[in-house]
Amino acid sequence: MQTRIKNLLVEKPVDSLVQVAGWIRTRRDTGSFSFLEVNDGSCLANIQVIAEGGLANYETEIRKLSAGCSVQVEGNLQVSPAKGQDIEILAASIIVVGWADPEHYPLQKKRHSFEFLREISHLRPRTNALGAVARVRSRMSYAVHTFFQERGFCQVHTPVITTSDCEGAGEMFQLTALEAGTGDPCGQEFFGRKAGLTVSGQLQAEVYALALGDVYTFGPTFRAENSNTSRHLAEFWMVEPEMAFCDLVGNMRLAEELLRYLLGDVLTNCADDMDLFDQFIEKGLLAKLRGMTEQEFAHITYTEAVDRLLQSKKKFEFQVRWGVDLQSEHERYLTEEIFRRPLIVTDYPAAIKPFYMRVSDHGRTVAAMDILVPGIGEIIGGSQREERLDVLTARMQAAGINISDYAWYLDLRRYGTAPHAGFGLGFERLIQFVTGMANIRETIPFPRTPGFAPC
Numbered sequence: 001m002q003t004r005i006k007n008l009l010v011e012k013p014v015d016s017l018v019q020v021a022g023w024i025r026t027r028r029d030t031g032s033f034s035f036l037e038v039n040d041g042s043c044l045a046n047i048q049v050i051a052e053g054g055l056a057n058y059e060t061e062i063r064k065l066s067a068g069c070s071v072q073v074e075g076n077l078q079v080s081p082a083k084g085q086d087i088e089i090l091a092a093s094i095i096v097v098g099w100a101d102p103e104h105y106p107l108q109k110k111r112h113s114f115e116f117l118r119e120i121s122h123l124r125p126r127t128n129a130l131g132a133v134a135r136v137r138s139r140m141s142y143a144v145h146t147f148f149q150e151r152g153f154c155q156v157h158t159p160v161i162t163t164s165d166c167e168g169a170g171e172m173f174q175l176t177a178l179e180a181g182t183g184d185p186c187g188q189e190f191f192g193r194k195a196g197l198t199v200s201g202q203l204q205a206e207v208y209a210l211a212l213g214d215v216y217t218f219g220p221t222f223r224a225e226n227s228n229t230s231r232h233l234a235e236f237w238m239v240e241p242e243m244a245f246c247d248l249v250g251n252m253r254l255a256e257e258l259l260r261y262l263l264g265d266v267l268t269n270c271a272d273d274m275d276l277f278d279q280f281i282e283k284g285l286l287a288k289l290r291g292m293t294e295q296e297f298a299h300i301t302y303t304e305a306v307d308r309l310l311q312s313k314k315k316f317e318f319q320v321r322w323g324v325d326l327q328s329e330h331e332r333y334l335t336e337e338i339f340r341r342p343l344i345v346t347d348y349p350a351a352i353k354p355f356y357m358r359v360s361d362h363g364r365t366v367a368a369m370d371i372l373v374p375g376i377g378e379i380i381g382g383s384q385r386e387e388r389l390d391v392l393t394a395r396m397q398a399a400g401i402n403i404s405d406y407a408w409y410l411d412l413r414r415y416g417t418a419p420h421a422g423f424g425l426g427f428e429r430l431i432q433f434v435t436g437m438a439n440i441r442e443t444i445p446f447p448r449t450p451g452f453a454p455c
């Protein structure tokens with residue numbers, strides 16, 4: 001059984017026989033032996049393997065190895081005399097498992113652009129940067145669950161197929177059952193009504209919050225928005241906690257605690273991968289993230305934010321005006337230039353927010369909160385939900401929503417209603433923030449955007 005390189009580097013069982021299996025990054029020959037750099041994906045680092053000329057397949061195979069070939073190596077782990085690594089393997093045998101024709105293997109030893117790598121999304125996880133993103137993403141997913149489970153939150157698997165479109169969240173992909181002869185181009189017969197892919201698990205999470213108290217859902221979410229930006233995907237993952245007997249203040253507290261926990265976790269547990277991002281992707285990233293784990297987030301109301309933007313005299317592409325949603329350029333100016341740290345914006349105009357957000361006493365605003373971070377803009381959107389049956393019904397009617405479609409949602413207010421609140425954290429925006437990746441398409445293994453879904 002082979003050992004993972006990550007474990008070898010930690011345990012360093014020098015002077016023992018070890019086996020590793022992985023892919024060649026480079027080969028270089030000196031005199032009568034070769035140095036192989038082998039990576040197995042367990043960590044950023046490669047292990048150096050020394051292949052001496054006396055190996056049986058030295059001339060026939062080892063000297064033909066090139067980037068991308070897969071090998072199984074057995075040999076003695078020894079302290080490396082050269083600088084660059086502390087340990088290396090002196091090979092006793094090298095089995096070539098799979099060849100990779102150097103004439104055609106696309107990942108040669110040079111820097112490739114992320115745009116190019118997207119075109120080979122089946123091979124890009126073999127690069128340092130995308131491999132590091134995959135490990136960070138996995139760790140962050142684990143940390144999300146740890147955070148909530150340690151606090152007694154119950155995970156709810158909300159449905160991917162939905163019949164409620166969470167009005168205001170975005171365009172829904174519609175489902176069709178293209179079975180011959182059904183004459184059912186919209187899939188309406190299958191579920192008896194229009195169905196689509198979920199744009200948010202919130203409404204269903206509310207059902208469980210009003211039974212179990214503190215819950216969260218973490219799963220794929222879909223939006224058919226035709227927005228080709230560096231922060232939007234058609235398929236992305238969202239972390240959505242929902243808490244009963246909780247108001248906007250408790251909601252903000254949880255969101256801030258979650259973000260700071262996740263940043264602390266990745267800095268501690270993905271140190272090597274994070275160093276790579278700091279060095280090659282965003283200079284100063286580590287200092288920025290460390291600062292965030294130490295400093296409290298800033299708070300401002302939407303109304304104050306509009307005033308600050310108007311006072312700034314900065315020329316924006318879109319004009320700032322009370323009652324109009326903040327654009328990404330406004331969000332970024334607030335968090336990057338005015339506050340220079342994460343910023344929670346609360347109390348948005350009721351008219352620009354969905355029906356389920358709790359109306360404030362004067363009726364002009366709702367108990368909404370967005371969290372904005374430097375470099376990204378909005379990373380979290382949330383609110384206290386409207387728990388009053390009469391207010392909610394009136395708001396839905398005013399928004400032209402078919403009340404009978406949401407009878408179940410209103411029942412939650414009819415029977416044992418309670419104040420409750422929650423938010424949605426875009427998981428890829430989090431990964432983007434943590435890795436410094438300029439484009440969200442590098443943060444998910446197989447990005448889906450308009451016109452793009454290769455494998």
Ligand code: ATP
Nearest residue numbers: 169223231232233236378379380381424425426429
């Ligand atoms: P934006 O205004 O940035 O398009 P939104 O206000 O439509 O986002 P919400 O409905 O509030 O987004 O969703 C909650 C969170 O999900 C957002 O704060 C963001 O982090 C993430 N998110 C929303 N849409 C996308 C998308 N298309 N791709 C990736 N993440 C997204």
Ligand code: MN
Nearest residue numbers: 370378380381
């Ligand atoms: Mn939002």
